[in-house]
Amino acid sequence: MKILGNTADKGGQSIYIIMSELQELCRIGTAGEYMKGNYSDTDSDENELEGIPISFDQFQALTSEQIVKQQRPLEYICTNPQEDIWHLQTGAVQSIESEDQYWCGNTDEPCESIEYALMQISIRKGGSETTFISEKKIGITEGGFELSDPIEFNQQSYSGDIKIMKQMYKTTSAIQGNAEIKIKKDNNDSKEDGKQGWISSVGGITVRIYEIKITTDQSILAIPVFYIQDTNTQLELDTVTISGINFSPTTQAKGIVHINTIIGAFIAQNNVFENITIEGEGGNAIRFDNNINSTITASISNCSFKNINAKADS
Helix, strand or coil: CCCCCCCCCCCCCCEEEECCCHHHHHCCCCCCHHHHCCCCCCCCCHHHEEEECCCHHHHHCCCHHHHHHHCEEHHHHHCCCHHHEEEECCCEECCEECCCCCCCCCCCCCECCHHHHHHHHHHHHHCCCCCCCCEEEEEECCCCEEECCCEEECHHHCCCEEEEEECCCCCCCCCCCCEEEEECCCCCHHHHCCCCCCEEECCCCEEEEECEEEEECCCEECCCCEEEEECCEEEEEECCEEECCEECCCCCCEEEEEEEECEEEEEEECCEEEEEEECCCCEEEEEECCCCCCEEEEEEECCEEEEEEECCCC
16 A cells, blocks of 8 residues: 555544454554555654544444544554553553553553563563563553552563653653552452562662552551662652551561662652551651661652651651
8 A cells, every 4th residue: 555645634644444353453464564555653644544443333423522532543553552651550440441461551451460561561672571671661541550469670570670650651641640559458468478568679670650649458568668679779759649558567667668779779859758657666758778888879859748657766
């Protein structure tokens, strides 16, 4: 198919496809090669090729406004998620259901788990689940994400820089406010057995969190929300709210954010720590656990700490 000088009033200057299996059709071959013709992902207007993944009967029942909202450039469907952000969601929200499947990652087709999204980034960008990708971006949809088990970022994450951000962060399509990650312990202490933190990073991995709100299901946590350790491991929190945490370390004082590195860095800006209770062995909102051999670079700016009740050496 050769595209040259075509126009259309509504959408799809050269081709507009209506079919429920549009995603499957688009993904035959490599990046939609069988329907693109001379279309170029880098040079062509993305509105040249558009479509909507519903049946024709469903299409006829839509208003013009609904059609415009649901139609997509075929490039969006055929290639990696927009802005290389693989989005996550828990369950179904407004008819959008999360699923760990090969093509997941866009906001209307989110993945269900962090581990699967990290693996798919390596597969789809590098060709293998063990391909090292220097930067991996994970988005949390407006519907939110439940963290049902602690997650550790390590060498098996196959990236040195992992970013977790709200839906379409720093794009014109970004959602208003923060996206939410809810720690869902279900009052099950065994979930924390042998774990250092609910979100932890080891082995020199940098983790960056942007515009996320961290809450819980009101279970009492015995391990930190964030934990980093080892050499050259870094944590950045930017416009993060940590709210409604009941924290009760069982062996020694800990921090909601716990830094335990030999050589590392911690950056916190525009964050809110609020409505936090620390009991058990006590601790702090932010705690540095170092020794004479440790070198930690920390920058904490424009953060607020509200309604924090703490015990022991807090």
